[in-house]
Amino acid sequence: MAFQPLSVGDILMLSQTAWKIGRAFNNGKNNAPAEFAEVERESNSLSESLKLVAETLHEDNSILSLADIKTKEAVNTILESAHKTLEDLESFVDRYQVIKKMDTGHGGFVVERSWSSVVLANYRTFKWTTEGGDIQALRNMLQMHVDCINLTMQALQSRSLARLEKTVVPMAENVASIHDSLTGDLGPKINDVHEVIMAIVSSTPSLEARSRKIESGHIRDSASTSSSSVSDRPLSCAEGRLLEAPQPTAKHDRTSLGQNRKMGKAPVRSSATARLASNEEFLDFGEEHQARTVEWDCVAGSPEKERGNISDSKALCASPRDSAYAGEESSRRASWRRESATLPALFKTVGDDHSASVGSSPDLEDEIEDFAPPLPLKSTRRRPPPPPPVRTPPEPRMHSQLLPPPAMDAYEGPHPVATPSTILSALQRTRSDVDERTQLARFAVKIPHRQTIQLEAHGKNDGQKFEKQLLRNAAILCDVRGRLVEFAHINAEITDERYKIEMKEACKECRICVIRKRENREHGGTRVVTSVWSLADDHESRLQQKLSEFQETVPYCSCFEPEKVSLQATDEAEISLKFHTEEWGAMLKDEKKTNWVNYYFATEADAVSFQSAVFGRTLLGSFRTTKTTVIHEGLKGAFAFEEQFANIEMLRLWEEDGVETPGAAGGVMALMHISSNFGEGWARWWINNSRQHVRIKEDGSKHARVKGIDVTVVRPGATARQAQRARSASLGIAAPHSKAAEKDAVLKRVNGVKIEFKEQQERIRFVKAAKEAQGRSMPLPECKFALEGRPQGNI
Known part of the structure; x- marks a missing residue:
């Protein structure tokens, strides 16, 4: 089958899907946990990245069209992985978000989407990805997609086929196994992709975009203003100082790639650059290359706790559509990804720069300066990196060590001055490690295994489609x-x-x-x-x-x-x-x-919601009882035997909405299952009926007397036909055989019960709820017959 990559329209649709998902995590943000805001921020960042990739492909598609089939498939694999994640997440959002009607207070209503209470209560234990990851794994996966797509976009803008291949192929080979749920946990696989991303970042020159000017409401391309000269501007006084390695960053520090800086705030340059400061060509070239900020610890192979992420910076990821967007200065509002799009001619591949000879050009030290890892803005002294350690072949089943020289504690001696040979050898070591890491990842993915995962993913998609049709x-x-x-x-x-x-x-x-x-x-x-x-x-x-x-x-x-x-x-x-x-x-x-x-x-709250939906009434409360007996009034009650009305049962209070029982909206009904020795079905009576006042009185620590009810119970053993004829006779409905109806009358009337609750707290709750209901008494229709139904015990 011919290879069919995603079109520009498909990528824009993915961007729209990511934006909708971000809006979904923004709904109900007042009651949502903090993790939802992080997922929303990453979704918005992914939406922006996909949009910029689509714009890049739309402006000039010649670079990707000239690439070989392997490179095209790698780019498509990266985009398809993001498509799979967004599709699964969209299905999850549609499944667990509910639509509610909110009253505006002016006779109308608005429709709002919000997360169900089940998600908000159990979001930490939910499986947010089809691979079984939690919400933190979902956030890390979205970050991974943002990083991969950003590097792909920069490689496309570099107009270099060599850089495009060296960037997308290693990432695609590791991204391909992310959605494989049978090859291990999701976290280690995301870390492997992150290491490859950091290796590519460390081995690729970080080029800074020019400052852009805003005139007449339009953002001009900085390439059009490159004719301005800076020869009349004096160099910074710190440019002649030595290089000094920065301190290791904290656990959660992140890198900031390509962040725009104001003119005059550039960090100090190396000593090799200072020696060429008097050269006019260097002055013209130095304006275009400002300092970058790349932490030494943020390189593939570094410890996980010290490794950063290129998309976690608030200044880079926040967008006006993000709820966490706080509003920065106008110089920081522009996205770094859009800034990088203004200088496509300045992107170079590592292979092109590495192929240059040391003495082939008088401006070699200018190019080498681009390769030197820059340092934070606050550093005032710099020192060159030590000579690279001896390269050893990697052990099997182990990650390649790609730590740069300043991050290694083994070297304690004085640091020599940086030279072109030391920097180029370090770049060669980094490139070879990335190639070996890529080969290991290539052999780890097996074709039959992928086919199995595709079948399972197809089954999950069918299940999701079934639920969409059902709802x-x-x-x-x-x-x-x-x-x-x-x-x-x-x-x-x-x-x-x-x-x-x-x-x-x-x-x-x-x-x-x-x-x-x-x-x-x-x-x-x-x-x-x-x-x-x-x-x-x-x-x-x-x-x-x-x-x-x-x-x-x-x-x-x-x-x-x-x-x-x-x-x-x-x-x-x-x-x-x-x-x-x-x-x-x-x-x-x-x-x-x-x-x-x-x-x-x-x-228990889920069980209450389920009972209310099935019975068609709102369950106000459930109270455990151990025994309920019949109360006989007058002299007869003193000599009558005790009749057990109910055994160990639940006494529940329901509020009518007027749908199941017309004209009873607002009525509170008591419901209890009758003992099989006394009668059949369920007994129910009104609590707040103004036509028939029910008296509730406490009797001891666990007992309560309920009088004034009128419940008609069918005696045990009566057939359904006998019960129906007896009810018709009691209601005064003419029957064909009135004598037979009277003879078959097998009904018993109950006017009061004595309830024994399991605990004193249960009795207190019942009496309190009944008193509150009787505070809003209303005329209600008759409710004197027990409901039909024969529960057969607690199975």
């Missing part, structure tokens, strides 16, 4: 994290009823969503279906459970595990669990029938 035009009622989803399976081989039910795993480490979406009917037409979707993080499982369209689905909450919520089958039919394939709309992979499904969530 398209859908109302997301709940989006939380789940640890495990299991369902009940009846083993027919076991005859003992106590052991024949076993729980089978359906999905683990997943995203659980309650989604309301329009679907097509089998025989034409559409309908709105509410389903619970479980989407595994490894994209291996996609589980769907449709909720009933005609009956309420009451979630069953465990007293012993607050993170566990169970859903049971209704009277209509069993629960159907559908296992979907990677392709949206394709045939099902499998389908299981069950009567019970358990959902285990990451936190």
Whole structure:
């Protein structure tokens, strides 16, 4: 297949994607962690770098078009790696960002995108990359892409095919293994690429762009103003001093490549330069080459804790679109990458300068000065580097040592004066180390291994496409994290009823969503279906459970595990669990029938959100109880036996929104599962109904009496037909056989219960919540019958 590199339009689209990702990490920045601002800054820097590369290719594409196929493939590999990272990150943003309607206070609303509470609570443990890296690894990967693309852009602007090849080929061979999730951790691989980048930086002359003038609102190219002479300007008084090596930098110091400086603030020059200060040609040439700042420790092969990064400087990475942009002086606002674009003719390759003879030109010392590593602005004395140490062949499976001479502590003697031979030999040593490092990286990447990774990446992309189709035009009622989803399976081989039910795993480490979406009917037409979707993080499982369209689905909450919520089958039919394939709309992979499904969530708050979405009401609070008995009024109660209304159950308070129960918006309802020995289903009653006042009184440390309720419970063993006829008779609805309805009346009325809570704190919380609800009493419709449903215990 013919090689097809990315076009200029594709690169601009990547720049737009990086900018959108930066905006996504800027949303909700008041509540977002500090790491989000760092990712936003790196995304904006990557957007700017991609934009400048596209502009460079658009202005003059002859350099890349003249390169060989190996160089073109290397450039395309670097851009494709950034494309892969941005595509995965964009999918992550679409997956975990929610859309909220914010009231403006003037009768309207605005739509805002923000991160879900799950991401903000667990962002440190999330896998932000498809290779399994955390948010710090994501930031380092974005920095790596910025560095690689910046060096590629400078090589393209140098108009030298030799420099372009020596720059992009070593980087591409190491970048190719970044997305390989089966060859080790992501951090060491990013460090390997960083070492290659620093090796290229240390072996390439760092050229400073000229100062640009702004006239009539346009930035002029500094090359057009190169005719100005500086012969009338006296040299700095510090230019004749000796070179002095800087001190090692701190752990988090970063290098600053190509940073613009004002005229007159250039650092001191070497003694060899001072000897040529009287030469007119040197004066004309010296104006074009200002001092650069490159730390000695920021070279490939240096310790990781002392190694810098060319894109971490705030002055270089901040942009007006960055939320962390603080606003610098106008001389520092211009990007160094744009400054470098003004002097394409000054870029030289190491090979071209190395091929020059020592005595071939009287201006050789001027060129050698460009190769000498410059020092920070604050240094007043400089000393030349010591002679290079003896070169030894690298050991197998070890990184090449590329430390420059001033960074090595082995040399304690006096430092000789820098000469052309010492500097050129150091450059030759650096170039040979980079070549050996590149060869080792080339053999480490295997073709069959790459094919395996491509297949896995294809599977992940299919899973992401499935989720995009699922969430398209859908109302997301709940989006939380789940640890495990299991369902009940009846083993027919076991005859003992106590052991024949076993729980089978359906999905683990997943995203659980309650989604309301329009679907097509089998025989034409559409309908709105509410389903619970479980989407595994490894994209291996996609589980769907449709909720009933005609009956309420009451979630069953465990007293012993607050993170566990169970859903049971209704009277209509069993629960159907559908296992979907990677392709949206394709045939099902499998389908299981069950009567019970358990959902285990990451936190208790996630379980509360899930219950509210399934039941259609807002869960205000859950209170653990150990026993609930019936209260009999009057003389009958003194001689009646104690009837147990409920066992160890959860008493929950729900707030109505007026959708599930028309005319009940704002009502607070109590819900509790009834004991199987007393009745069937769930008992519920209003707390703040002004038509029927409920009295709540504390009775001891753990007890509370609730009187004034009116709950009708179906006796145990009654059939659904008997229960329906009894309810019709009690409501005064005419029945065909009224006598049979009265005979089949198997209802019991409860007007008061005594609740024993598990702890005193539980009772205090319940009484307080009930009193607050009764403070806003309102007329509510009748709620006297227990909900249907037969939970079969805490499976």
